[in-house]
Amino acid sequence: MKKLFLYIVSLFIIVGCSDEIPEQKRPIQAKRAVLAYLIANNNLDTDIMNNVVWMYESLAKSQDSCSLAIYYKPSSSNNYINEAQILTFFTDGHGQINGQPALEGNDITTSNVVGQALKYAAISGIATQAEVMQANLQAMTDMMPAESYGVIFGSHATSWMPATGTDISTFSFGYDGVERNSINIPEFADVLETCFPGNLDFVLFDACMMQTAEVCYELRNATHYCIASVMETPVDGFPYHLILNNLYQEDIDFDKLCEDVITYNKKEKLWGTYAVVDCTQMDAFAAAVREEITSKASLLENLSLHAIQQYGVDQFSYFSFDVADLIRQLNEGILPDSFQQILNQTVLAKSCITNSNANPYGSVLRDEEKYCGIGMYIPDAANNPNWNAYYRSAISWYQAVWGN
Structure with missing residues (x-):
């Protein structure tokens, strides 16, 4: 918590220095902050780490001020992050990320991206436990006050099916460690309703099999839109270098988002079904x-x-x-x-x-x-x-x- 306090102090310092920016160049404050809750303590760690690099790549191209906070739970083999951390990135829309020139070209590597992030120890515990998930999401919203939020959830998942050890292993959402700790969808929805009281614009599931009526119905009081696939998804994940900036727009172009993902998957000779559901219609x-x-x-x-x-x-x-x-x-x-x-x-x-x-x-x-x-x-x-x-x-x- 000490690190979180120091972060908040540093944020006030950054805001306090904003008067040094000439009025005509002052970045427009984004109304929506994007958060990512990435549970990579499993066999997806390398792929999810690459997704973080893609997110950075998109931010580096942004012409608007954007805020991104990432909760990352790594596997023991991760060479860049050795414990659950919150990585934060602020772009001013003028080529600066976290007060430094944005990385370009071959310099956008995992090591450099993690190195440029503002890093804070996450609240410890099993990432899929409701209390831990809620505490870390709340910490991220405290770091990044915004009118509204969008949250990306990345890990293994199996839709509405119970997160229990049965004859068929299921994850519901999340796979934290060898015990395959997961959270069931009703409890997941409760966490979101608590953390985002009426200001969660979208949930994006970078996880398998989540675009079902059962999931969207549970989320009807938690978020406006659900972006997901009804099928098992490729390990590549969503091509964030192509779509993340779209998620900051006041009116997200959902048709373009789905088309961009499919275009990438076709290019890589993958498969896929992607859709956007208005959960308020459920x-x-x-x-x-x-x-x-x-x-x-x-x-x-x-x-x-x-x-x-x-x-x-x-x-x-x-x-x-x-x-x-x-x-x-x-x-x-x-x-x-x-x-x-x-x-x-x-x-x-x-x-x-x-x-x-x-x-x-x-x-x-x-x-x-x-x-x-x-x-x-x-x-x-x-x-x-x-x-x-x-x-x-x-x-x-x-x-x-x-x-x-």
Whole structure:
């Protein structure tokens, strides 16, 4: 906490010196700060560390003042960070980051980027414990006061599925250490509601399988937008060197964001589905889905699951089905106009790759028309008693759509 106090003092000093900047060159203070909560104490450490470098690369090109705080939990093999730390970067929009000339070209290396960061010891503990996550997010917001925030969460994840050691290992969100410590989505949503009371613009999941109705419904009171993939994602992560500056804009260009990610993935011969969901529409979306499945209960009972687009592979087969394709199958292959309207209000942008040669994920989606941007589980679709019991007892979407 002493380091945090010293940081806050240094921040006041920086602000106090801002009068030295000529009025015509004074940077415009960004209304939104971006935070990143990166749990890399696992086999993704090298890739997530590279994501930090990409974030810096984007900041170095920014023509606006931007604030970025990164909570980073490294693995024991990380050569640059040896304990959980908070890295902070402030760019003035005139080529300066943290009061120094921004790195350029070949100088943008992991070592140099970490070296230029203002670093502070994070609050210790398991990164996926609600209390630890909340404390560190709160510390970052204290460091970077802003009108609103966007938060990037990077690690392993498995959507709504419970973070428990079962016959199929699941992470829900986060994988901290050999014990695979994770946080379940309802508790995750509670943390966000506590830390960001009405001022969290977006959550971006740089993690697998998070763009499901179950996740977005839990987040409906926590954030406005959810940016994620319904599939397992490449280890490269989001190409932050191409998209981060977009996330600072007052009106984020979500179509461009999804297209930029897909363009990068295509160039690297990867796969991918990415979408942006308006979580504030999830109550209305749940009501529309419930109406469809309730009115066609007998058709649903006899519907072959193999006929519906699903997004899981191997042990995660049938964890999530395309919502629109399910409704389409219940309506003789036609999506009702009324449902299409609420879908358009809920899924604001989407982009995907079909027929990729990346095995096994490239073959999951063959027809772009079957991808609506958001998936959901069908109770008992998977022969996994742990999933099914947890789904009924803990997931709010179940009660809103499937419950009596």
